Amino acid sequence: MRVTARETAFKVIFASNFTGEINRGTARALYKSEKLTEDDIEYANKVLDTVEMHWNEYSAIIDKLSVSFPEVRIFPADKSIMMLALAEIYAFDDIPDVVSVNEAANIASKYSSEKSASFVSGILGEAIKEKNR
Numbered sequence: 239m240r241v242t243a244r245e246t247a248f249k250v251i252f253a254s255n256f257t258g259e260i261n262r263g264t265a266r267a268l269y270k271s272e273k274l275t276e277d278d279i280e281y282a283n284k285v286l287d288t289v290e291m292h293w294n295e296y297s298a299i300i301d302k303l304s305v306s307f308p309e310v311r312i313f314p315a316d317k318s319i320m321m322l323a324l325a326e327i328y329a330f331d332d333i334p335d336v337v338s339v340n341e342a343a344n345i346a347s348k349y350s351s352e353k354s355a356s357f358v359s360g361i362l363g364e365a366i367k368e369k370n371r
Contacts, residue, residue: 241341243278244322247285248345252318260290288325296324303364307357315350316358323362327369335366 250265265286269279289296300320301309309317323342326333339362346355 240278240281241344242272243274243282244285244341245345245348246272246274246278247282248318248322248349250282250286251289251321252315252349254289255314255318260286262286284329285322285325288329289321292325292328293321296321299324299365299368300361303361303368304357313350313354316346316354319345319350319354319358320361323358324365327362327366335369339363339366 246265246268249268250260253264254260265282269282274282297309297317300312300317304312312320319342322345323338326338327335330338339359342362343355343359346358350358
């Protein structure tokens with residue numbers, strides 16, 4: 239299911255905050271443990287490739303839009319969730335932006351806090367507005 243694939247990609251991105259790189263070995267191990275389908279693996283790999291390729295760009299977007307919080311002070315879980323959602327928003331035409339924001343808020347509620355869900359949703363909403371200008 240895409241929800242599991244999305245959460246798995248989030249976990250790999252989260253780990254990369256501490257290692258400085260997207261670890262493909264970790265990704266493969268998580269894919270196996272979560273029993274992802276080939277379609278889910280393809281989706282997760284595309285997310286990871288996109289985040290890896292646009293890490294600095296997405297970090298700059300987050301920094302610009304998080305007016306009250308510099309990007310370097312954002313919880314790693316929240317940053318990872320937003321990186322995943324920004325990859326979907328900018329690179330996945332088949333996923334409606336509102337779905338990406340909703341799924342990001344759900345992941346934030348599960349892995350961070352309720353306040354994080356609102357924060358993440360607000361930043362992503364602004365990113366969508368900028369994208370559509």
